[in-house]
Amino acid sequence: MNVFRHVVMFRWAEGTTTGQQDEVAARLRELPAVIPEIREYSLGADAGVNPAAYDFVLVADFADRDAYLAYRDHPSHRAVVERYIAPIAAERASIQYTT
Amino acid sequence: MNVFRHVVMFRWAEGTTTGQQDEVAARLRELPAVIPEIREYSLGADAGVNPAAYDFVLVADFADRDAYLAYRDHPSHRAVVERYIAPIAAERASIQYTT
Numbered sequence A, B: 001m002n003v004f005r006h007v008v009m010f011r012w013a014e015g016t017t018t019g020q021q022d023e024v025a026a027r028l029r030e031l032p033a034v035i036p037e038i039r040e041y042s043l044g045a046d047a048g049v050n051p052a053a054y055d056f057v058l059v060a061d062f063a064d065r066d067a068y069l070a071y072r073d074h075p076s077h078r079a080v081v082e083r084y085i086a087p088i089a090a091e092r093a094s095i096q097y098t099t
Helices: A020-031 A065-072 A075-085 B018-029 B065-071 B077-087
Strands: A002-014 A040-045 A057-063 A090-099 B004-012 B042-047 B057-063 B089-098
Touching: A002 A065, A002 B004, A002 B057, A002 B089, A020 A040, A020 A057, A020 A075, A040 B004, A040 B089, A057 A065, A057 B004, A057 B089, A090 B004, A090 B057, B004 B065, B018 B042, B018 B057, B018 B077, B057 B065
Parallel strands: none
Antiparallel strands: A002 A057, A002 A090, A040 A057, B004 B057, B004 B089, B042 B057
């Protein structure tokens, strides 16, 4: 079945600690429990295979575009972005597509 | 079950035609038939929700890192990259992680 998928990668700023990076992952992992629109939620740090790779990725699946927008604009999601991600993000790459 | 996932996004160069973009998708879609290491292969163009989004994304799953490397370095994959993707790619963002 087709889903509306959101993919986002981040490159963390120089000097970012492992603790800060782990905190981002931990806070994001709490979101599926509070945002019912999330169907699948997969995230992880770069495996270190390719030197030019980004540092962190999130792949999230939703029933449709509206469900994605509910997630994007959900206060709990915005709080994680503002408090934990934005302060350490140097670069961001994202896209949404229908699988 | 955990998989080794490769995610890559492209931003196409200005002036790239829809035909060129469709050709990339079509050529990539031929790869699962010739590279048995590919377990899941999902690709698509940006849905147009967020203005800063990249143009194209591919999410590919493999049993492990070695299976991904077999794909990455496979001549059929390299041919698609060199003939169809590289000539129109302005920006590339990628990461590999274990789900």
